[in-house]
Amino acid sequence: MKDEDYMQLAINIAKVGIGQTNPNPVVGAVIVNDGQVIGIGAHLKAGEAHAEVHALQMAGDKAKNSTIYVTLEPCSHFGKTPPCADLLIKSKVKRVVIGTTDPNPQVSGKGIKKLREAGIEVDLGIMKLQADELNPVYYHYMDTGMPYVTLKSAISLDGKIATSTGESKWITGERARLDVHMYRQIHDAILVGVNTVITDNPSLTTRLPNGNSRNPIRVILDSSLRTPLHSNVIQDDLASTWIIVNKSVKQEKMKPFIEKGIRIIPIQDDIRSIKNVLKLLVENGISSVFVEGGAEINGSFLKERAINQVLTYIAPKLIGGKRAPTSIGGNGIEHMADVFQLSVKSVEQLGDDIKIVSEPIRL
Numbered sequence: 034m035k036d037e038d039y040m041q042l043a044i045n046i047a048k049v050g051i052g053q054t055n056p057n058p059v060v061g062a063v064i065v066n067d068g069q070v071i072g073i074g075a076h077l078k079a080g081e082a083h084a085e086v087h088a089l090q091m092a093g094d095k096a097k098n099s100t101i102y103v104t105l106e107p108c109s110h111f112g113k114t115p116p117c118a119d120l121l122i123k124s125k126v127k128r129v130v131i132g133t134t135d136p137n138p139q140v141s142g143k144g145i146k147k148l149r150e151a152g153i154e155v156d157l158g159i160m161k162l163q164a165d166e167l168n169p170v171y172y173h174y175m176d177t178g179m180p181y182v183t184l185k186s187a188i189s190l191d192g193k194i195a196t197s198t199g200e201s202k203w204i205t206g207e208r209a210r211l212d213v214h215m216y217r218q219i220h221d222a223i224l225v226g227v228n229t230v231i232t233d234n235p236s237l238t239t240r241l242p243n244g245n246s247r248n249p250i251r252v253i254l255d256s257s258l259r260t261p262l263h264s265n266v267i268q269d270d271l272a273s274t275w276i277i278v279n280k281s282v283k284q285e286k287m288k289p290f291i292e293k294g295i296r297i298i299p300i301q302d303d304i305r306s307i308k309n310v311l312k313l314l315v316e317n318g319i320s321s322v323f324v325e326g327g328a329e330i331n332g333s334f335l336k337e338r339a340i341n342q343v344l345t346y347i348a349p350k351l352i353g354g355k356r357a358p359t360s361i362g363g364n365g366i367e368h369m370a371d372v373f374q375l376s377v378k379s380v381e382q383l384g385d386d387i388k389i390v391s392e393p394i395r396l
């Protein structure tokens with residue numbers, strides 16, 4: 034096998050950690066000696082062993098004179114675990130092949146320097162594009178200190194999310210709705226507005242057929258605490274629920290929610306500012322947010338352009354009606370020159386529906 038093949042293997046192994054390692058990146062490692070794979074590893078949880086550590090443990094002393102393929106530059110600083118660069122030197126690895134460098138200023142280039150100074154051959158940038166594509170959440174967080182935002186809509190061909198009487202079950206089919214749960218699984222939080230809780234009484238849990246689903250934290254934007262106490266997100270005890278409210282909400286109004294184990298977070302700044310909400314979430318350890326609307330909430334994310342990925346599921350249905358809501362409310366963009374421009378990353382058919390993944394154009 035070529036270097037690229039082993040790196041592709043490391044990239045595939047890295048993916049097992051997606052949604053589990055935040056705020057750390059996912060990383061994969063493969064150790065090869067004499068054409069034999071003798072160790073593999075993935076980073077599975079922040080604070081636990083890095084991919085290289087798992088792979089080196091599996092390789093044991095056969096790591097001596099081996100080549101390790103690692104998707105991200107080995108760390109060289111003492112984080113929650115000792116530096117991997119030191120461990121690679123101690124294990125007498127002969128060659129290190131790296132997918133991409135780490136955007137973390139604490140790490141970038143230092144690991145490579147340490148390895149080379151120890152006489153280890155280092156090759157850089159093998160399958161760099163694919164290695165970079167592993168960590169959109171980590172790169173965004175390193176870049177901006179803010180959570181990565183995925184905005185999801187499920188619409189009819191004419192762009193509606195419900196009928197004019199508010200009915201929306203269902204617009205998209207089983208297969209598309211299941212796909213949504215894969216995204217819920219890998220995001221730290223799912224965010225909706227209180228109107229969605231009132232109209233849909235959603236569970237916002239991850240329900241995948243294989244049963245062992247991981248639930249995101251359910252975040253409700255609800256300035257005056259209008260969330261009904263009998264809502265699923267309050268009563269079902271299936272996942273954590275945080276309600277972000279205005280700081281003016283009275284303590285006694287919060288009491289019944291707090292007694293149910295709901296976390297009420299009064300925001301000190303203006304709750305209508307999505308940037309303030311995202312800042313509060315990242316301060317509470319949230320690195321990625323899955324926004325499931327409704328239209329008004331989506332409208333505020335668009336207004337502030339706080340969107341990193343757009344997931345659109347389109348059903349071959351027509352709903353019509355000028356009062357039937359579309360997926361993005363608010364005042365919208367007035368001039369085409371100010372339109373929020375994206376580029377389509379993928380289009381696929383899921384059952385009868387079409388799924389489009391798009392990302393903002395990097396200006």
Ligand SMILES: Nc1c(/N=C/[C@@H](O)[C@H](O)[C@H](O)COP(=O)(O)O)[nH]c(=O)[nH]c1=O
Pocket residue numbers: 186187201202203204205206209210213229233234235236237238325326346
């Ligand atoms: N109406 C539809 C959706 N509707 C999305 C939200 O309005 C719902 O409240 C939310 O998905 C319900 O979450 P649950 O209770 O956990 O299932 N979303 C979809 O993908 N297709 C739809 O046809």
